[in-house]
Amino acid sequence: MRALLIPIRRFLVEYVRNPANLLVLVLIPVVFVLVAAQPMADAAKLLGGTGVAVETATAGWASGFLAALAMYFQTCQANSADRRLVLAGLPAAKLVMARMVTGLLIAALVSAAALSTLFLRGQVDDPARVIAGTLMFAVIYVGIGTAVGSLLKDQVNGTVVILLVWILDVFFGPALTSPDRAEITRWMPTHYVTLWMVDLPSGHGGYLGDLGLSLVWVIAAVVGSGLLLTHEVSAHRRPNAASRPGRxxxxxxxxxxxxxxxxxxxxxxxxxxxxxxxxxxxxxxxxxxxxxxxxxxxxxxxxxxxxxxxxxxxxxxxxxxxxxxxxxxxxxxxxxxxxxxxxxxxxxxxxxxxxxxxxxxxxxxxxxxxxxxxxxxxxxxxxxxxxxxxxxxxxxxxxxxxxxxxxxxxxxxxxxxxxxxxxxxxxxxxxxxxxxxxxxxxxxxxxxxxxxxxxxxxxxxxxxxxxxxxxxxxxxxxxxxxxxxxxxxxxxxxxxxxxxxxxxxxxxxxxxxxxxxxxxxxxx
Incomplete structure (x- = not known):
């Protein structure tokens, strides 16, 4: 247990001691939940979506965005260090568990920041459902950020991929666009989470329903990213040598x-x-x-x-x-x-x-x-x-x-x-x-x-x-x-x-x- 708690504590200290991370914990929720919620609701009505759903879903969008980028840079920047820890004797399973627990704690932190801003904005009709939905957003995007960090080491590529996934998920999802286009949007990561969070039944959730399929996405994100991390830290490859600069x-x-x-x-x-x-x-x-x-x-x-x-x-x-x-x-x-x-x-x-x-x-x-x-x-x-x-x-x-x-x-x-x-x-x-x-x-x-x-x-x-x-x-x-x-x-x-x-x-x-x-x- 001590071997597990020490890496978790160090990973969290690495995240918290950067004042910029604490700044964006306030900035991003303010941008999406307070500033952009009403204009995006107006845009949703123009595009055939539901305006009220947008204002509620912004908390999930903010938490997912923060969680994905935080875990991407943690995974990408620490990849070589994680391999050295495994080579030094730390079991790969414990290191991966520490990374995933850190990701879940970051998900809780960014969700709390987004929800606090949402509750300050006004009354929420179903707080329990909104809290659970925001947490599911963050956990799914923790998995996405970790998976991209394991696969893409170039930070331009990784950042653009995460932004692309997030933009497709949000701007072409069921809150901003017409529910009649569900056949296009149902494959997106938070399609069912969004519909369940704002209490708009999809009608195509099948036997599991919207909540069941949302939990399937949550579990798949955590398990899939954990397997990718395990493969990365267990493959004792030397980091690619930097190319010699020309004259x-x-x-x-x-x-x-x-x-x-x-x-x-x-x-x-x-x-x-x-x-x-x-x-x-x-x-x-x-x-x-x-x-x-x-x-x-x-x-x-x-x-x-x-x-x-x-x-x-x-x-x-x-x-x-x-x-x-x-x-x-x-x-x-x-x-x-x-x-x-x-x-x-x-x-x-x-x-x-x-x-x-x-x-x-x-x-x-x-x-x-x-x-x-x-x-x-x-x-x-x-x-x-x-x-x-x-x-x-x-x-x-x-x-x-x-x-x-x-x-x-x-x-x-x-x-x-x-x-x-x-x-x-x-x-x-x-x-x-x-x-x-x-x-x-x-x-x-x-x-x-x-x-x-x-x-x-x-x-x-x-x-x-x-x-x-x-x-x-x-x-x-x-x-x-x-x-x-x-x-x-x-x-x-x-x-x-x-x-x-x-x-x-x-x-x-x-x-x-x-x-x-x-x-x-x-x-x-």
């Missing part, structure tokens, strides 16, 4: 090495293609066939245009897909290289050439993401001005990729991923969305997606480009975020450069460089 002397070499890293990761390219396909095509499938009214600029004045909602909804999904993927790409390009960049500067590489290579990597990522999304969008959305629509999509990708780089230089992996998802969701999915309101609120103009989104609406729904202000706002964001990236990069690598310049110098001379005053150093 980097110019920005072109830095850029080439970054592209080589992408080439060695075919799963990333597959995700960049499949995520827009699923996200955009399904949005057309689940949208109720009806007309809607949206507002655009025509000759300098606002006019209302009548649009076919399934096509327009698919078109508005494209910028959300681009922004989310571009933010994650920029985040991990900065985050995965920030320590290595310090060493490269220390070895003598100029910061300007190194940063130019990083910008080149981001540019390639944005182009690939936008190309994949636009190729799918062209199948379902007839944009009126394709050149302008393509330019607006690239502008959106550039803004959010640069924002992701800023997050990657400042934040850790878990917090960075959470923020990288929350910002595009609140900005484009809630605040800027023309499906929820004809004109965005005044504060929307302060968000990064405002300018590019105005360009996309104008070029997608009108025959003449009028929204020059949106284009200028987007370009200002690109310039400002580029300056921010350069400033942060210089600040992070400046210390390393100073250590390189002063290494081996006599102490008086080194102190002179620090203080700028030879008298203070005792020099003659």
């Amino acid at each position: 980097v002397a110019q920005a072109a070499e830095s850029f080439r090495m970054g592209l080589r890293q992408y080439r060695r990761n075919p799963a990333l390219w597959l995700l960049l293609v499949t995520v827009p396909i699923i996200f955009i095509l399904l949005s057309k499938t689940i949208t109720k066939e009806q007309y809607s009214v949206m507002r655009v600029l025509e000759d300098g004045r606002e006019v209302d245009v009548r649009v076919w909602l399934p096509e327009t909804h698919a078109g508005t999904m494209a910028p959300i897909a681009v922004a989310s993927l571009a933010t994650v790409a920029g985040l991990f390009i900065a985050l995965n290289n920030r320590e290595g960049d310090k060493r490269l500067v220390l070895s003598g590489m100029h910061r300007s050439t190194l940063l130019t290579g990083r910008f080149g990597e981001v540019a390639v990522s944005v182009i690939v993401i936008c190309a994949a999304s636009l190729a799918v969008t062209a199948l379902v959305f007839p944009a009126r001005q394709w050149p302008g629509f393509i330019g607006g999509t690239l502008l959106m990708g550039a803004v959010y990729a640069l924002l992701g780089m800023c997050l990657g230089f400042i934040l850790g992996r878990v917090t960075g991923v959470l923020i990288a998802f929350v910002v595009p969701f609140l900005d484009l999915g809630i605040t800027q969305s023309p499906m929820l309101r004809p004109v965005p609120p005044e504060l929307a103009s302060l968000l990064p997606g405002y300018g590019p989104y105005r360009v996309l609406i104008d070029t997608g729904l009108s025959d003449k480009f009028d929204d020059v202000a949106g284009l200028l706002i987007g370009l200002i964001w690109v310039s400002g975020l580029s300056i921010a990236v350069v400033t942060i990069f210089v600040a992070r690598t400046g210390t390393a450069r100073h250590h390189r310049l002063t290494a081996g110098m006599p102490e008086p001379r080194r102190q002179t460089l620090v203080t700028g005053n030879p008298k203070e150093s005792g020099a003659r």
